[in-house]
Every structure is written in C-alpha cells, then in structure tokens.
Amino acid sequence: MDLRGRVSLVTGGAGGIGIKVCERLAALGSFVYVCDIKGAAAVADRINLGYREPRAGPARCDISDREAVEAMYAHMSREKGGVDILVNNAAVYGPLKARDFPEISYADFLKTIQVDLSGAMYCTLLAIPHMKQEGWGRIIFTAAPMSSSGIPAPYLAGKAGFIGLTKYLSQRFSEDGIHTFALALRHVDTPLIRKVVESRGHDPEKAVKSLHEKSLTGKMITPDEIAAIYAYFISTASPRTSGTVILADGGITYLR
Amino acid sequence: MRRINGIRGKTMIEPIADYKGRNCVVFGASSLVGREIGRHLARHGVNLCLIDLGPYRHDGLVEKVRESGSEARVIHQTVASGDEDGFKRVVGEAVDEWGSIDYLVCAYYLEDEAESRALDDLSLDSWDELLQGWVMNYFLVTRATFPHMIRGEKGRVVFVNTSTGYTGEGEGEGEITMGGSIHESACSSAVTGMMTSIARDIIPRGVSVNGIALGPNYENDMDRVIWATDFWLSGMCEYACGQILRLY
Numbered sequence: 405m406d407l408r409g410r411v412s413l414v415t416g417g418a419g420g421i422g423i424k425v426c427e428r429l430a431a432l433g434s435f436v437y438v439c440d441i442k443g444a445a446a447v448a449d450r451i452n453l454g455y456r457e458p459r460a461g462p463a464r465c466d467i468s469d470r471e472a473v474e475a476m477y478a479h480m481s482r483e484k485g486g487v488d489i490l491v492n493n494a495a496v497y498g499p500l501k502a503r504d505f506p507e508i509s510y511a512d513f514l515k516t517i518q519v520d521l522s523g524a525m526y527c528t529l530l531a532i533p534h535m536k537q538e539g540w541g542r543i544i545f546t547a548a549p550m551s552s553s554g555i556p557a558p559y560l561a562g563k564a565g566f567i568g569l570t571k572y573l574s575q576r577f578s579e580d581g582i583h584t585f586a587l588a589l590r591h592v593d594t595p596l597i598r599k600v601v602e603s604r605g606h607d608p609e610k611a612v613k614s615l616h617e618k619s620l621t622g623k624m625i626t627p628d629e630i631a632a633i634y635a636y637f638i639s640t641a642s643p644r645t646s647g648t649v650i651l652a653d654g655g656i657t658y659l660r
Numbered sequence: 661m662r663r664i665n666g667i668r669g670k671t672m673i674e675p676i677a678d679y680k681g682r683n684c685v686v687f688g689a690s691s692l693v694g695r696e697i698g699r700h701l702a703r704h705g706v707n708l709c710l711i712d713l714g715p716y717r718h719d720g721l722v723e724k725v726r727e728s729g730s731e732a733r734v735i736h737q738t739v740a741s742g743d744e745d746g747f748k749r750v751v752g753e754a755v756d757e758w759g760s761i762d763y764l765v766c767a768y769y770l771e772d773e774a775e776s777r778a779l780d781d782l783s784l785d786s787w788d789e790l791l792q793g794w795v796m797n798y799f800l801v802t803r804a805t806f807p808h809m810i811r812g813e814k815g816r817v818v819f820v821n822t823s824t825g826y827t828g829e830g831e832g833e834g835e836i837t838m839g840g841s842i843h844e845s846a847c848s849s850a851v852t853g854m855m856t857s858i859a860r861d862i863i864p865r866g867v868s869v870n871g872i873a874l875g876p877n878y879e880n881d882m883d884r885v886i887w888a889t890d891f892w893l894s895g896m897c898e899y900a901c902g903q904i905l906r907l908y
Contacts, residue, residue, distance in 0.1 A: 470784055470788070474784075504861045505802075505803070505806075505857065505858040505861040505862060506802075506803050506806050506807070506861075506862070510744050510796075510799070510800060510803070513796075513799055514796065517791070517795070517796075517850070521791070521846065521850055522787065522788070522791060525784075525787050525791075525843075525846060526784055526787075529782045529783070529784055529787065529842075530784075532782060533782075548853070550849060550852045550853050550856060554860070555857055556857060557799070557853075557854045557857035557858050557861070558854070559857075560853040560854065560856065560857040561795060561850040561851070561853040561854035561857070562850065562853070563853060564849050564850060564852055564853025564854075564856075565846045565847070565849050565850035565853065566846075566849070567825070567826070567849045568824060568825040568826070568828070568844075568845035568846045568847075568848050568849030568850070569842065569845060569846045569849070571824075571826070571827055571828030571845060572824065572828040572840065572841075572842050572845035572846070573828075573842065574828065575828040576780070576828075576842065647828065
C-alpha cells in the first residue's frame with residue numbers, strides 16, 4: 405500500500421479517530437492536511453517528527469463556515485495542487501444539556517448539523533473537481549447508523565446523511581475513479597465518549613467498561629482499528645467496493 | 661375496529677382512516693404529496709392547517725383540497741424558510757381555532773426540486789438552500805406542533821423523504837435512474853436520521869413519528885403514498901417508532 409504523491413485532508417484530524425487516521429495515511433506516504441478547529445498544528449508537528457520530509461500540515465478551519473472551507477481549499481490547492489483523499493471525520497455531538505427533542509434549540513440544532521453534515525458537504529463538493537481531473541479520488545465518511553437510540557437528532561441527521569452521500573457519490577463518480585466508503589459507528593473508545601458519558605452524570609471509567617461489555621465483541625472499536633479500515637478501502641483499486649457502508653457496532657444495533 | 665392496549669395502558673380503538681373531526685398540519689401543502697394527502701384527509705373530514713414556504717405557495721390550494729366536498733375546515737398559511745416564530749404562530753392559530761392538533765405531515769417540494777436542480781449540481785449555494793428548506797424546516801414545524809400534541813398525550817407525525825437516502829439515486833443499490841441529486845441523497849438520509857432520533861425522544865409522550873420514502877416514480881404511485889399515510893396516521897402505528905415505509 406503506497407500513497408506517496410497523494411494528498412489527504414482529514415477533518416476532525418486532531419480528535420481521537422482523526423489523529424490515528426492522519427498518522428496512518430502519513431505512514432503510507434501521503435501528505436496529510438490535519439484539519440481541525442484547534443490542535444491541528446500540534447498533530448502535524450508530531451507526525452513530522454518521524455520523517456525527514458514533512459508529511460503533514462495544519463489546516464485550521466471551522467468547517468461549518470463555508471468561506472473558511474473555501475479559503476482552506478484555495479490554500480491547499482496552491483500548496484499541493486488539490487486533495488486526492490478526503491476523510492470526512494469531523495463532528496460535534498451537539499449541546500451536552502438540552503440535547504433531546506423538543507428541548508434542543510433551533511440554534512443548537514443548526515450549529516451541530518452545519519458542522520456534522522454541511523461541513524462534510526462543503527469539503528466534498530470542493531474536492532470533487534480536482535479528483536475528477538486526476539481520475540482518482542477517495543472520499544471516506546465516519547458515519548453512524550440511520551437508526552440509533554439515544555443519539556441527538558442533529559448529530560444523527562448529520563451522520564446518517566453520510567449514507568445517502570456515500571451511495572450517491574459512488575454511483576455518480578465511480579467512472580471518474582472516485583470511490584467512496586462509509587463506516588457507521590456506534591461507540592468508539594475515544595476521549596469524546598468519556599466526555600459524553602460524564603455529561604450524563606456517569607462515572608467515565610465505569611461507563612466505558614459498560615460500553616465495552618455492551619458490544620457482542622466484548623470491546624468497543626478503537627481509532628487504530630478504524631484507521632486501518634480506512635487505509636484498506638483507500639488503497640483498494642477495484643471500483644466494485646465503492647459505495648460500501650459498513651455497520652461496525654459490535655452487534656449492538658441488532659441487539660435492540 | 662381494532663381494540664388493543666396502547667402505550668401508557670390506554671385502550672386504542674381506532675380503525676384505519678377514521679379521521680372525522682381530527683386536526684392535521686400539512687407542511688409542504690402545495691407539493692404533489694402534500695396536496696394529495698391534504699385532499700385525501702379533507703375527504704375524510706380532517707380539518708387542515710396547510711403550511712407552505714413562501715416561494716412554493718400555489719394559489720387556489722384551499723379550493724382544490726375542498727373539491728372533495730367535505731365539511732372539513734381548511735386554512736392555508738405561508739411561512740418563510742427558517743422562521744421559527746412563523747411556524748409557532750401559524751400552528752398556534754390552528755390550535756386556537758380547533759383546540760388541538762392530532763397529526764403532522766411533512767411533505768417537502770420534491771418534484772419542484774427535481775425540476776429545478778441539475779443532477780450534477782455541485783454548488784454550495786444549492787446545498788445550503790436544500791438543507792435549510794427541507795431538513796431544518798421539518799425540524800421547525802415538528803417543534804412548533806409537538807407541544808400541542810403532548811398536551812393530549814397523542815399525536816402522529818409523518819416525515820416524507822426519498823429512497824435516494826438509502827440507495828444514492830436508483831431503486832436499488834447500484835442502479836442509476838437519473839432521479840436524484842447529491843444534495844437530495846444527503847438530505848434524505850439526514851431526514852431519516854433526524855426522524856429516528858426524534859421518534860425515540862417523544863414516543864414516551866404519546867407521539868409517534870414515522871416516515872415514507874418515495875421511489876423514483878412516485879408521481880405515478882400516489883395510491884401507495886396515501887396507503888402509507890393512512891397506515892402511519894391510523895392507530896396501527898402506535899408502536900412503530902422511527903420506521904420508514906420505502907415505496908420502491
């Protein structure tokens with residue numbers, strides 16, 4: 405698997421899953437733009453410590469801000485020509501209080517879906533022209549199942565929206581060499597999940613243990629495992645795998 | 661007649677399409693689906709609060725809905741996209757007149773979208789417009805209606821979207837029928853995700869939320885759309901939570 409010469413953009417690149425994806429893509433030879441609202445430079449610097457030539461660069465951006473995303477793409481285009489591999493991974497969970505319907509406010513709903521869905525849409529729409537021109541592109545989505553109990557509406561709307569996007573893009577752009585893949589996740593062993601359970605008044609360690617046990621596999625999926633799955637799909641040459649959506653929830657959905 | 665134990669131990673006696681005297685809000689009233697559902701419900705005696713977004717308003721809608729000759733009361737209002745207070749005001753006016761709301765049907769203007777949007781439209785402007793017009797307004801009208809439903813601990817909500825949210829654009833995966841757009845596919849599956857979450861949040865309060873996913877040729881399949889609507893609005897759906905009837 406060799407991604408030398410490919411340019412990647414990983415949104416949410418300084419988060420639990422994003423860091424591992426950035427590291428993995430850099431290790432495979434890609435130059436990686438670490439996109440996040442904070443912490444992007446630190447992640448990029450840490451990755452570059454392991455290589456003679458820079459393998460990563462920061463792309464500090466609030467992806468819910470359309471003009472900021474356009475400016476980020478203009479910058480990447482000037483520096484590296486364009487994005488070949490896009491990992492739409494950024495997400496916000498929404499408000500930690502008043503998050504259920506109907507308590508959630510319109511402003512909170514809008515802000516969450518702007519990051520989780522519109523941000524990915526902006527990044528995707530701006531990536532496609534370069535990918536079409538190159539005849540090669542990979543677009544990956546960190547998604548969620550369309551139906552998940554206990555997940556706030558705007559977060560789930562955004563993450564489930566990726567499923568339609570993955571399917572559509574695959575059908576429309578496979579002939580242009582652009583392949584798509586989505587991994588629909590429930591619980592992932594990240595700092596975010598600790599923050600969420602803590603906000604619900606649970607002891608984080610006990611809650612995380614319980615989430616591990618809830619999975620039929622006995623453990624939650626880890627960011628390292630997710631990064632490996634993404635790398636596998638990115639490197640797959642066959643267009644027949646494009647449009648794949650995999651539910652990786654340890655069997656939780658079918659238990660309910 | 662069906663008699664089964666409903667949620668919270670209440671007995672449910674309600675056959676399909678026994679609508680007389682019920683009150684319904686229809687969002688997207690001038691869309692093909694909104695119009696047909698409106699006419700169907702009016703024919704069965706449902707009082708209707710028809711809501712349209714400003715640019716979509718069709719003149720003569722109330723008369724068209726009333727062509728059935730029923731005695732249902734029909735009001736028609738226009739709200740600007742994203743106007744939270746506007747949705748609250750319009751729904752509030754219907755409640756002032758009728759006392760309660762039993763049903764909400766959300767039917768976005770999908771045929772107008774299909775006509776006006778090129779398949780390979782990759783513009784960011786049209787994405788912003790569709791997300792707001794479709795997904796966000798479903799959220800707003802549901803939020804405006806829901807408080808009136810929980811007062812009676814009863815209500816039924818139907819979200820209409822399209823099969824492109826599951827398949828991309830064809831009837832099945834991998835098929836291309838030139839039916840949808842990238843924006844439609846994303847919004848459609850977003851509507852499903854939002855619906856399943858809202859459904860779970862509010863079913864304990866007696867309100868069920870379910871959906872209808874229209875197929876590529878739904879314009880010629882309105883009988884099944886009406887059938888699906890009757891199913892979700894009838895007492896049979898009381899235990900269904902965030903389910904979608906896919907019409908393809």
